[in-house]
Amino acid sequence: MDDRDTRKRLLEGATELMTARSYQAVGVQAICDRAGVRKGSFYHFFSSKQALTLAAIDALWQWFRDRVLEPALAADRPPLERIERLFESIAEVQAARRSPEGGVAGCPFGNLALEMSTQDEAIRARLETVFAETEARLAATLAEARDTGALPGLDPAAAARALFAYIEGAVMLAKIHDDPTLIRELGRTARFALLGREGSPEAPAA
Amino acid sequence: MDDRDTRKRLLEGATELMTARSYQAVGVQAICDRAGVRKGSFYHFFSSKQALTLAAIDALWQWFRDRVLEPALAADRPPLERIERLFESIAEVQAARRSPEGGVAGCPFGNLALEMSTQDEAIRARLETVFAETEARLAATLAEARDTGALPGLDPAAAARALFAYIEGAVMLAKIHDDPTLIRELGRTARFALLGREGSPEAPAA
DNA sequence: CTGGCGGTTGACCGGTCGGTCTACTACCCT
DNA sequence: AGGGTAGTAGACCGACCGGTCAACCGCCAG
Numbered sequence: 001m002d003d004r005d006t007r008k009r010l011l012e013g014a015t016e017l018m019t020a021r022s023y024q025a026v027g028v029q030a031i032c033d034r035a036g037v038r039k040g041s042f043y044h045f046f047s048s049k050q051a052l053t054l055a056a057i058d059a060l061w062q063w064f065r066d067r068v069l070e071p072a073l074a075a076d077r078p079p080l081e082r083i084e085r086l087f088e089s090i091a092e093v094q095a096a097r098r099s100p101e102g103g104v105a106g107c108p109f110g111n112l113a114l115e116m117s118t119q120d121e122a123i124r125a126r127l128e129t130v131f132a133e134t135e136a137r138l139a140a141t142l143a144e145a146r147d148t149g150a151l152p153g154l155d156p157a158a159a160a161r162a163l164f165a166y167i168e169g170a171v172m173l174a175k176i177h178d179d180p181t182l183i184r185e186l187g188r189t190a191r192f193a194l195l196g197r198e199g200s201p202e203a204p205a206a
Numbered sequence: 207m208d209d210r211d212t213r214k215r216l217l218e219g220a221t222e223l224m225t226a227r228s229y230q231a232v233g234v235q236a237i238c239d240r241a242g243v244r245k246g247s248f249y250h251f252f253s254s255k256q257a258l259t260l261a262a263i264d265a266l267w268q269w270f271r272d273r274v275l276e277p278a279l280a281a282d283r284p285p286l287e288r289i290e291r292l293f294e295s296i297a298e299v300q301a302a303r304r305s306p307e308g309g310v311a312g313c314p315f316g317n318l319a320l321e322m323s324t325q326d327e328a329i330r331a332r333l334e335t336v337f338a339e340t341e342a343r344l345a346a347t348l349a350e351a352r353d354t355g356a357l358p359g360l361d362p363a364a365a366a367r368a369l370f371a372y373i374e375g376a377v378m379l380a381k382i383h384d385d386p387t388l389i390r391e392l393g394r395t396a397r398f399a400l401l402g403r404e405g406s407p408e409a410p411a412a
Numbered sequence: 413c414t415g416g417c418g419g420t421t422g423a424c425c426g427g428t429c430g431g432t433c434t435a436c437t438a439c440c441c442t
Numbered sequence: 443a444g445g446g447t448a449g450t451a452g453a454c455c456g457a458c459c460g461g462t463c464a465a466c467c468g469c470c471a472g
Contacts, residue, residue, distance in 0.1 A: 006419080006420090020324060021324060021325055022230065022321050022322070022324075022325065024228065024230040024231060024321075025230060025325055027458070027459060027460080028459080028460060028461080029458080029459085029460090037420085038420065038421055038422065039421090039422085039460090039461080039462095040419090040420060040421060040422075040462090040463085041419070041420055041421085042461095043460095043461070043462080044418080044419060044420075045419095048460080048461080049460065049461090102324035102325065103323075103324060104324075105324060106320055106324075110320060110378060111320045111321070113378065113381065113382045114312055114316060114317045114320045114321065114378060114381065115228050115230075115317070115320065115321045116228070117309075117381055117382050117384075118226060118227060118228075118308035118309060118310075118311060118312075118381070119227055119228065119231060119308070124382065124384075127382055128382055128383060131379070131382055131383075158391075158395055159395070161379065161388075161392065161395070162372070162392055162395040162396065164375070164379070165372060165375030165376045165378065165379050165392055166368070166371060166372045166375050167375070168374075168375040168378050168379075169370070169371030169372050169373070169374040169375030169376075169378070170371045170375075172316060172319065172320060172371065172374050172375070172378075173337070173367065173370070173371050173374075175319065175320065175323055175324070176319045176323050176330065176333055176334055176337055177334060177337075178323075178330075182367075185364075186367065186368055186371055189364055189365070189367070189368040190368070212449080212450090233428070233429060233430080234429080234430060234431080235428080235429085235430090243450080243451095244450065244451050244452065245430095245431080245432095245451090245452080246432090246433090246449085246450060246451055246452070247449065247450055247451080248431095249430095249431070249432080250448080250449060250450075251449090254430080254431080255430065255431090
């Protein structure tokens with residue numbers, strides 16, 4: 001049927017399932033079914049559900065970094081436009097992943113973080129490093145914005161943390177309102193927020 | 207032992223347990239144990255775990271509105287200071303609720319939203335109205351800020367949505383880094399973000 | 413031809429899940 | 443005094459949970 005190796009099928013299926021539902025809502029059996037594999041094989045490759053999850057986090061982070069984060073922040077435009085492009089890319093991913101049942105899935109890392117970080121220290125710690133790396137990447141772009149004069153006097157690390165919080169919040173709102181376009185709209189508002197009054201949303205004519 | 211009525215004990219215990227762990231990690235049995243009650247009583251008051259959860263959302267929202275949101279946004283200070291005070295209040299609540307095992311619990315509504323909104327439409331819808339009411343309250347304060355000249359030309363609804371996303375993101379970061387003080391720090395950065403360059407974090411002397 | 417071994421199978425484990433049911437108690441209304 | 447009813451108790455349900463295990467298969471190296 002599907003001749004990617006079993007390990008990869010397990011990893012990808014688990015990622016899809018957990019993103020669409022949640023960690024605890026997806027059983028080992030369901031992951032095996034999706035991969036067309038018996039439970040014994042699961043435990044041949046992974047010592048536990050937690051171990052598979054840690055591996056899935058690593059694989060997904062690699063994908064996100066290489067296929068979403070880096071392309072959006074690529075240096076072919078001014079720094080602040082790259083950040084706006086990142087919101088657009090995330091909105092596209094969320095719109096594409098949207099399923100008839102369940103709607104907008106949200107950020108897999110954020111979902112897992114809120115669900116599991118008080119219950120599973122290993123998962124929490126892994127997600128913390130993913131978040132830190134993302135923040136660092138954002139900080140680099142913001143530093144460039146400062147150095148090219150777009151955001152004079154900015155502390156890139158503090159601003160990156162704030163921007164990252166804002167992005168996760170935006171994806172959360174998209175999930176709860178089941179509307180991926182919110183992310184793009186909030187990206188435009190961020191332009192205002194980060195940049196000061198430029199690009200500020202106009203008050204409706206009244 | 208505890209002569210508040212059973213229904214209230216069930217509600218409050220469930221809220222505490224679910225906030226500290228997660229919806230799916232807390233069983234009906236655990237909720238009954240915490241309330242010192244047998245399962246039969248649980249199902250006398252609530253038709254299902256979902257029904258109890260909906261009631262708990264309502265009760266918690268009422269508490270949060272009356273004891274955190276309204277006091278923080280009370281009109282005894284200029285609008286923008288009230289918003290900074292809101293970050294501080296939330297940071298305090300998170301610090302107080304922090305438990306040895308598990309650490310910062312995060313926003314109960316946000317936690318539940320990310321965990322359950324693709325799996326339980328009734329819960330999603332209830333949380334959506336809570337989020338909308340919170341946004342509306344923020345919008346009122348931001349409108350006042352605009353009208354008093356602190357944020358001229360602002361669209362309060364759009365800005366409130368952005369601010370709300372930012373707050374939820376800040377609480378998420380506090381949870382994943384297990385550090386409630388992050389919320390206060392991000393509140394100060396928000397001052398910068400919302401207000402333009404004023405209060406902007408200084409670049410470290412270099 | 414014969415081991416060894418990566419990979420797979422499917423039955424099986426104790427425990428917990430959300431939820432049901434019947435019986436019983438305690439109190440209020442008449 | 444009698445009857446209804448709100449509340450409680452506790453045994454019970456089938457389904458599923460994460461995880462284990464012994465047996466087996468086919469391939470490749472010796």
